[in-house]
Amino acid sequence: MVMLAIVLSVGVGNLLVRDLSNNQEVRVNTRDARRFAPRDRIAILYNGAMTASIPPQISAISIQRLSGGTGPAPPVNPWTEMNARIIQRRGNALLVTNLDDGSRYLVNSPYNRFFCIGQTILVRYDRIRLGNPPEVDAVDILPVCGR
Numbered sequence: 001m002v003m004l005a006i007v008l009s010v011g012v013g014n015l016l017v018r019d020l021s022n023n024q025e026v027r028v029n030t031r032d033a034r035r036f037a038p039r040d041r042i043a044i045l046y047n048g049a050m051t052a053s054i055p056p057q058i059s060a061i062s063i064q065r066l067s068g069g070t071g072p073a074p075p076v077n078p079w080t081e082m083n084a085r086i087i088q089r090r091g092n093a094l095l096v097t098n099l100d101d102g103s104r105y106l107v108n109s110p111y112n113r114f115f116c117i118g119q120t121i122l123v124r125y126d127r128i129r130l131g132n133p134p135e136v137d138a139v140d141i142l143p144v145c146g147r
Helices: none
Strands: 002-010 014-019 025-029 040-046 057-070 080-090 093-098 104-108 120-129 135-143
Touching: 002 025, 014 040, 080 104, 093 120, 104 120
Parallel strands: 025 057, 104 135
Antiparallel strands: 002 014, 002 040, 014 025, 040 057, 080 093, 080 120, 093 104, 120 135
16 A cells, blocks of 8 residues: 655654645654655555554555655644533543534643633644543633634
């Protein structure tokens, strides 16, 4: 299987890339990571297996830099946004329901005391940690009016 991607960051033995087919971030395990730089456009050959972790991971069989120079710069603020309703306050966290799909998340934030149960908020976060419920560390929480 081949994935076309843009390199977001280079680690020791891995790359964080953005899959161009679905805009998803994927960690690519490879011994050749240091050959690449952020913004490189690459083609990754892998066996089709992908972990269910966040971000998902694949192991590269081979990686080739594509001609045509570098891709667009990674986003300046690469966070994800979630419209949510607060259903419970827990210590330094809020238990919320995602208004798009009904799933529940624990949103870690030292500012939870400024929000009320039943309030609709916009949560900006960068990563989801698996758990029951899954957890996110809020980059920003904004009240949403008129919902």
